[in-house]
Amino acid sequence: MSALEGRIAAVTGAGRGIGREIALLFAREGAQVVVNDLGGDFDGSGSGGVAHDVVAEIEAAGGRAVANLDSVATVEGGRAIFQTALDAFGGLDVLVNNAGILRDRTLFKMEEEDWDLVQDVHLKGHYCCSRPFAQYIRETSRPGCRIINFSSVSGLLGNFGQSNYGAAKAGIAGFSRVLALELEKYGCTVNTISPGAATRMTIPLAEGRGETVDPNDPKRGPQQVAPVVAWLASPAAQEVTGQIFNIMRGELGIMQQPAVIRAFKSEDVFRLDQLDELMPKLVEAKRVHDEQVAKGAEPEPVEG
Ligand SMILES: NC(=O)c1ccc[n+]([C@@H]2O[C@H](COP(=O)([O-])OP(=O)(O)OC[C@H]3O[C@@H](n4cnc5c(N)ncnc54)[C@H](O)[C@@H]3O)[C@@H](O)[C@H]2O)c1
Numbered sequence: 001m002s003a004l005e006g007r008i009a010a011v012t013g014a015g016r017g018i019g020r021e022i023a024l025l026f027a028r029e030g031a032q033v034v035v036n037d038l039g040g041d042f043d044g045s046g047s048g049g050v051a052h053d054v055v056a057e058i059e060a061a062g063g064r065a066v067a068n069l070d071s072v073a074t075v076e077g078g079r080a081i082f083q084t085a086l087d088a089f090g091g092l093d094v095l096v097n098n099a100g101i102l103r104d105r106t107l108f109k110m111e112e113e114d115w116d117l118v119q120d121v122h123l124k125g126h127y128c129c130s131r132p133f134a135q136y137i138r139e140t141s142r143p144g145c146r147i148i149n150f151s152s153v154s155g156l157l158g159n160f161g162q163s164n165y166g167a168a169k170a171g172i173a174g175f176s177r178v179l180a181l182e183l184e185k186y187g188c189t190v191n192t193i194s195p196g197a198a199t200r201m202t203i204p205l206a207e208g209r210g211e212t213v214d215p216n217d218p219k220r221g222p223q224q225v226a227p228v229v230a231w232l233a234s235p236a237a238q239e240v241t242g243q244i245f246n247i248m249r250g251e252l253g254i255m256q257q258p259a260v261i262r263a264f265k266s267e268d269v270f271r272l273d274q275l276d277e278l279m280p281k282l283v284e285a286k287r288v289h290d291e292q293v294a295k296g297a298e299p300e301p302v303e304g
Contacts, residue, residue: 003234005030008089010081012036012072012129013099015050017199018150018222022096023054025226026233027063032089036068036081036099042200044101044117064089072099073120078128082136094146094233095133097126097172102201104161115164122150122168126175134179137186145188146233149176151244153194156255173244177257180242189241191232194255196248197222219250228252251299261289 004026014023015037023035035055039048051067058065066088070077085092101121103114130147137145154162155169173192180190198206198213198220206213215221228247231237244255262285264270264278 002028002030003230003236004094007031007093007233008034008085008091009094009096009233010034010036010068010085010092010129010133011096011098012081012125013038014096015039015048015054017201018195018197018225019096019098020054021222021226022098022229023065024058024061025230026094027058027065028061029230029234031094031233033058033063033065034068034081034085034088034092035065036070036072036084038069038071038099040101042101043103044121071121072097072125072129073117075128075131078125078130079132081129082132091142092133092136093142093144094148095129096148096150096229096233097129098150099125100150100201102162103164104205105164106161107163110164118164119168119171122165123171123175126172130175130179134183134188137183137188141186143187144235144238145183145186146237147176147179147183147188147190148229148232149190149192151176151192151194153196153246156194156244176244177242184241187238189232189237191237191241192244193225193229194244194246194248195222195225196246197225224248224250253297253299256293261285 009026009031011019011023011033013019014035023033026033035051037051039050040046049069051069055065055067066084068081068084070080072078082092099121101118103118105114126149149172151173152169155166156173159166176190176192183190198215199222203213213220218224225247228245246253246255262282
């Protein structure tokens with residue numbers, strides 16, 4: 001039996017890039033798929049029908065899919081994506097919050113619209129699409145559901161010129177941690193992907209650094225992300241929740257979450273002269289910790 005046989009999934013931003021690969025693999029693994037995509041430009045302007053192309057591709061290969069062209073950035077859009085799954089397939093088991101745009105600028109040049117649109121599509125988009133699904137899971141006690149969210153090293157580690165996008169992507173990691181707790185008792189897992197893939201979103205950035213990237217290279221293209229998402233959507237992942245998985249350049253890893261590394265305790269409010277001594281110790285503890293984490297993150301080769 002295929003890994004996602006009988007499952008119903010909605011994948012946002014599935015008309016191109018990483019989302020398209022996820023929708024195609026989900027359908028090959030037996031899922032019925034809502035292919036959502038607004039179909040606009042990479043900066044969030046415009047709209048188009050790319051979702052229909054992916055549905056046609058899935059159907060031509062013998063799979064089942066339906067297109068939805070709503071924006072994830074509105075509450076109405078999120079509800080409509082969920083309703084499309086109910087109308088077409090009679091339920092929903094898996095939501096992949098993948099849709100995204102970029103408006104890269106340093107803060108000096110970042111206008112309010114650049115900030116707001118990126119928050120709306122990424123962070124609010126996760127809220128708009130997840131809420132109807134979460135309510136449905138609670139109301140129907142639907143078992144084994146999954147929410148898979150999309151963060152980025154831009155927010156988890158930091159990246160120049162992306163304060164809007166980085167803030168939204170770090171927010172998504174926080175959103176996912178909370179949602180994992182809230183949905184645990186309903187048996188729904190919530191995990192986060194930190195991807196790296198050659199798509200229209202990243203190819204111009206790589207080319208700007210003088211790199212040539214081939215989206216068909218399995219180590220660089222968006223197809224490397226899809227199996228990780230499919231596994232998280234499958235029954236095999238029932239006990240895995242609240243985690244962040246990093247998949248890029250053919251390397252799969254799990255990321256650390258914020259945690260206190262070293263701490264001091266005082267019976268009174270810390271004095272500034274005490275902090276002169278304690279703060280450098282904390283900063284040093286963090287440096288040593290980062291070194292150890294970096295060593296642990298050296299990828300191990302996988303046979304076969
Ligand atoms: N490619 C990478 O290296 C990379 C790195 C970090 C994070 N990500 C994240 O992965 C996800 C997928 O990115 P990608 O590289 O495949 O980009 P992409 O531009 O190829 O695909 C994103 C899709 O989302 C759709 N979309 C945009 N706004 C939408 C909206 N409001 N409603 C519905 N659909 C909308 C677009 O039309 C597009 O088809 C994004 O969330 C992105 O931020 C990608």
